[in-house]
Amino acid sequence: MQKIILLVTSLTIPMWFARAQAPTTQHANTRFEQLGPTLPTPNTFRTASGAPGKDYFQNRADYDIKATLDDTNQKLTASETITYHNNSTDALPYLWLQLDQNLFRPDVISRTSQTGGINAERGASLQQLTANTSLAEKDYGQKITSVRDQSGKALKYTINQTMMRIDLPTPVAPGKSVTFSVDWNFKIVDAKSVGARSGFEYFPKDGNYIYEMAQWFPRLCAYNDVNGWQNKQFLGRGEFTLIFGNYKVAITAPNDHVVGATGELQNPAQVLTATQQKRLTEAKNRGDKAGENPILVVTQAEAEAAEKGKATGTKTWVYKADNVRDFAFASSRKFIWDALQPTVEGKRVWAMSLYPKEANPLWGQYSTRLIAHTLRSYSRRTFAYPYPVAYSVHGPVGGMEYPMMSFNGARPEADGTYSEGTKNFLISVVIHEVGHNYFPMIVNSDERQWSWMDEGLNSFLEGLACLEWDANFPAHGIDPQYIVPYMQLDSTQQVPIMSSSDNIPGNTFGPNAYTKPATALNILRETVMGRELFDYAFKEYSRRWAFKSPEPADFFRTLEDASGVDLDWFWKGWFYTVQPVDQSLVKVDWYQANSQNPEITKAEARAAAQRRLNTISKQRDALSKDETVVSQDSTMRDFYNQYDPYAVTDEDRKKYQAYVASLSAEERLLAEAGTNFYTLSLQNKGGLPMPVIIRMEFEDGTDSVARFPAEIWRFNDVSIKKVIATPKKVKQWTLDPFYEIADINTEDNSFPPVARPTRFQLFKQQGRGSSASNPMQQQRQQAPARQGTGRN
Template identity: 50%
Template structure:
């Protein structure tokens, strides 16, 4: 008996265990919070005394200051540039620094540069013409890169240093304490690259007449940023991700051939030494011309100058305070025009330099586009603080520096140009001048977060271009990013990726963030809330180093809008938008209980006969066809009697009773949550637009339902009619369903065709 007892007990235990295991199989598993609207505390850095939870700089925020005094000489005969610089480094941090890091960007073009080695290679073509074969196989690599002659202490003693590709570490004699200043000097030279032959962001452009157009930048050893977030920002420069730099004061003297016209960052200190009396007079006239540019050097004068070649030199002297970089342009071929721009009661000069090869396009548009850009960016951010903005024409460039930028957009040799060339030139000037605001003043880390520079700038550029020409094709609207968003996921990167390794750099760093901000302004937040928050961010971080978290937090802090769902989806993932109309059910009114009503009554032990004549029922129309004898609200005496019992004031508040009822299910095949923008078209042709906030998806991110009770029959329902949300598949956006290509398929067909 005892054995039998234990046997029964063992069987029971085993059975219980098996049952428990079976139960465990069917139990839903636990999970972490994956809701699209969860907060971003897992992604953003913890606020601290240097960067607050509001997105503003904290009371302990610090940044370094670096001042430069430089003497530069341009050798036109050898196409070389020589320089010596005295650098004053202010340690405003709370840290003791054992060494300084200096950027040597020109070393990317040195003969021993590792930059070409990081790119994969293949024989793309089975055959080559003699010129392309020669360029690919017989030419020596361009001998670029800095030749450092010395690195010395202020007293002339040598400083210990080591060069690691595009970075140079200067070993300090003793740690630099907080609040201390270190002064040192560097002497250097390098061969200037031909932009159209050797590539590059700066260099020279050669012309058949033997003249050159020098657009010179990244030309001097520059201090890296040392900040509260990264410490030293000393990531190597591989050619794509741009530059993190400290603010400082510059005094620069540039010696060039005497017949050159030169412009640079900063204010010219010696106009009487380098300009003729006539040029000075014309420039003074330009300061008073707010409508049209004034020529300081005409095309006729430039054409005359380019026929000669002076053996003498002139030295141009510039000073610039609180800038993060310095660049200049020099050539005897330049036409030079300028006009004044009123920035909130303060005059700023808009200036253009261009060879005759840029005309007539450049004299018609360049300086006017510069002026428009300064005006529009100032409205959206802060008043432009510098004295001028200069646009310089070079055939294949689009690059920005404080107060000066280099831009493409060249007409045909006979002076004709296409609308595309004109649009490209207006776009690149707007974009590069706009970079004065981002990142030349709102000084984000371009090496780390390209989108904070290019994306924010491309967004404001879009608004400035549309102000210049309301029909301008910007390429930065939500509809423009659809082909990218709907593309091969293996070749997409989140916006929040370091720029050197992202796929499809242009859409990722420029178009997608710009389109996202446009969407925030026009669809999600509205211009009033967005503009105030964006302006707050811009003004908080003028002449400082913001991070992505500072931008995200400020936009929410200044608008009272929870946007974590948007940042998380649009910036941290490669999800896409696809919202459609899944189903539309039509209903009509009846006084007879429906099957659904009977089931509900049964569940709650209701006897519907007790409520005969007292209830109004919704019945689903079979196949969407409402019976001819369907009742209207006025047919129900119980409703009429109730309304009659109301006071006149209460009756006055009632609206016209609906006669048509629709239950619409919206689904979301795409991963992104977005507002649902719905356009209803009624039987009389009138339309109604309704926007539901993205939070409509908070409980069910796959599908939601809305009910429309109308006095007029609905003939069509369209989701996102103006393509505001970058929906990659519009074939499911309509009811009745319309057979049409999605936006992505249209683009694909256009390319393949």
């Protein structure tokens, strides 16, 4: 509807403008109040700016470990000497250690199955369900055979499921250290069968194993200013809260195994052949020219020969790693080994992959190059990668991360072909797991409590790195459109992102801990803050908390502190509630300023009158107008039969000139420009306030986008009116035109409403099959002679 507004005085313009923008109901709402009372009170450990305070501390643990891998019985036997440094201001009468392998003990299995099951968020096959049941019948779990002090005297200890408390004869005083040793052994689980984060995979065709060993040694829990001891039980979902230290680890494995581990190999001359050492030197000297492929340190032919030979005897690989929070290793005679040494932020870093022949050709082409790409991409956005190496290992674990070491899935078919989905999974999983070196291996968040602080932040950076790898990569994990189905769920089926890891339902763990926080960060970067402000603030957070242990409040406060943007409303909506984004464009009212120019106003009045008189009766009566009395008898006509009320007179022109003379220059411009004023009636139906982005399509075929910050909802978070002025007439309005705020219902985002067809499928229409999932295989089957086997 067009509404004509008469401009009378200069005072009328701002008053009318204010009335048009006023909310229907004004009331203060808490969505834009500060998070202050919700967040922990700042103190000398963690400041109000989000930075570590002057009294911030973290304890350390240094490890000297000797381990022997029994390839015949799939067993690990080990001993460790630990030096624990108490940097807190508290005397500690006992120490807590994690025994993660106890997750597979019968009593712990019973407890985890009662509280949701092992790795329930990943799903479970019949094989896994059967395997989990049979675990209780096997003698799994860490067998502690000795706990002694530095002098060799036995220490009292208590095992509570996946935790062990060591009682000290004398508390460790602030600033002091204590040294003790632990001996243990355990049977290694079949990782693929039970869906474990580490273990072995058996290859029946050649009778060999791949071992991916993690969570394998008793390791210190974290003690900090927030929780004291973080000794929550390991239930399989909430991952690991750990502290930094220096590691020296000697791994004794079969003589023909290739072993990769956290840290740098200390004795290459004792465990590598002269040829392998020469190849490593060649990889180091080659550099990182664009498109350079890695050097094969162990070729596929050599790995296949080792599979068949199965040499006897053992050798010991010694690795050293400084300032890491954990240690993992992989071992197998099946391993092909390739290496590249790219430059990352001015420093040469080893990128290495270990994988069996079953992973080729996919892994040989992509894995190590993906490592190099990930290190470069993440380092630009956070800090320079500080470690000397990063591994990607293919085996039974689909995706898991440790310092300098990642276990990754994605295996091609037996004929060497693979689907696009398999390729894309490899790209994303390698980037994701190698990216975990930054979060949480260096920015050392509490994974047992807050999965989103490492998974969400890492998934966000993964999405950016995937797009830097391939602009057409389906980076759905950060695309707002793809979180919509989750946010459309009933509120009873969701929990806030700010939920403890073990309290998130298994079927929503992925969206809650990974994609929702990753999407939220992408929206912050693209829509709320802008790339420049966000990138600076995110890098500042990464820099502040590198090699330290941040909490959620430290992240929230740092991003605001470094950007100067108030984001409390955003943290509240996205992280503390399950409300969705659902904006609606209810209607648009169109206003025009009346210029009072008689040439315009009378022409408009004439046209309006003609439209009103153009009824069906008038159209039919016009056919007989010459038969009327007035038409046939001229004496029945007078002045008004000749009068044109819409003709412009000299008096009209004089009045208009006087009116224009009374206006200010600003008012005169507004009156003469013919500006269109549109009042948009908007509703926030979902509850979560977000910026309003509106696209205007004009009658002349051009368009424009107007953006309003989320604070537009500050005084009324339910419904508002917003005035937009434009010299062009708008024919179509569209909310969120670029799908950037995760609006869960776009059907009411257009005005006038845009009709969309409801799709239906013909009964006899041919359905989609799964045969098209691997076009590479289809083509190879059609032309086997040309394509070959694909193995190399």
